[in-house]
Amino acid sequence: MALTGLPLSGFGSEDPVTSEPAPKISLTTACLNGLTVVTLRNTGGAMPEAGLFEVVFADGKRDTLLIRAGAGASVACRLSNIHGGATVSNKIWGLTATADDCLLNTFSNLLAHLDLGSLIPSPMGSQDITVCTYTIYIRNFKYDAPTFELVRTDGNLVLKYVFRNIRGNVKATGNNWACADIDGTFRVASVVSETAIIIDEGGTPEVSLGATKTSVQGLEVNIAGSLGFVADWILDFFNDTLTREINLAIEAELNALAGSDLSNLVVVRSNCGETE
CATH class of the missing domain: 2.60.40 (Immunoglobulin-like)
Known part of the structure; x- marks a missing residue:
């Protein structure tokens, strides 16, 4: 204005x-x-x-x-x-x-670069069961539009990204005719990622990047038949591998945005430059 x-x-x-x-x-x-x-x-x-x-x-x-x-x-x-x-x-x-709210707009734009689908390997892995070797894939991976909230508290900022209604199909293919393929579905209610930006407003203000923590909520896996190892693979992937990859992806985006010095992006005290 x-x-x-x-x-x-x-x-x-x-x-x-x-x-x-x-x-x-x-x-x-x-x-x-x-x-x-x-x-x-x-x-x-x-x-x-x-x-x-x-x-x-x-x-x-x-x-x-x-x-x-x-x-x-x-x-x-x-x-x-x-x-x-x-x-x-x-x-x-x-x-x-x-x-x-310029800072909120900039952090929100990071979502454009966070593609969960790109973090899923294909195939996810393999497992030997008696005479069979199964290769596990995730297909038709989808999720609703992610949301962002910038939480302001005394002493820090928290970047909160939420991915909801994550779903898809699971397929485990056997290596020979005696090993029937296994099909199933999965759904995750939400994946919540929070990154802290720590602010020290002392004599010389300092801004530092805290840890990124990601949690999985409401994970359900439905696999046809009695071979539960496929469900175990999916559970381990979302709770361990995917959360770790999301943490690394967010930290990489923040480093690309602000570099090693967050004070270039997060301004604690207003200041005026030289006359032009």
């Missing part, structure tokens, strides 16, 4: 004593790769003094910014993005700009 400010009274062309043009101020916000950036642009004369801007975050926290832009210049500030969206305003100039 952007509002263009009117020339300030008492300065510039409105003042008969001086020919200095009056400041002409506008305020904009934008999301840039998870960062919440507010920019003050001045297309008029130099601001005589810094303006006081109030920032109100979605969780009720407040902040203030002192910004001054020279003639034809602009100043960009990075707002803290750990408190949700924000509204920035200056009552004297009548300027207001609203920012989205």
Whole structure:
């Protein structure tokens, strides 16, 4: 959202004593790769003094910014993005700009790169049963659209990804005519993955990546016949192998997004850059 400010009274062309043009101020916000950036642009004369801007975050926290832009210049500030969206305003100039929850939007977009189907090997494995060697496959693997929630608590953020209604078919094929193929189905109510981002708001704020924990809830396997080893394979795969692979995939995406220094993405304290 952007509002263009009117020339300030008492300065510039409105003042008969001086020919200095009056400041002409506008305020904009934008999301840039998870960062919440507010920019003050001045297309008029130099601001005589810094303006006081109030920032109100979605969780009720407040902040203030002192910004001054020279003639034809602009100043960009990075707002803290750990408190949700924000509204920035200056009552004297009548300027207001609203920012989205940029950090939430960026973390939510990670879901576009998390394909559970790509984490399932084909075949899953094999098992010897008496004279038979069975090769196990998962087919028709499907799940509902995953959801994301950014949980904000005192001292950290939690990235919560949920995959629901995971289902598919299981097939175990024998290696010879005496070994009948085995068919079945499986369903998982949900797979929940949570990653902690730990924030230290001390003298020098620090941001670090905590552990990723994934759990499987409501796993059901139905296999025709009495060969339970197939069901055991599926249970072990979802509870151990798949959860481990999801943890690694999420951590890899976060590293690709922010690198080794999460402070490039997670801004604890608002700060303003140089005048442009």
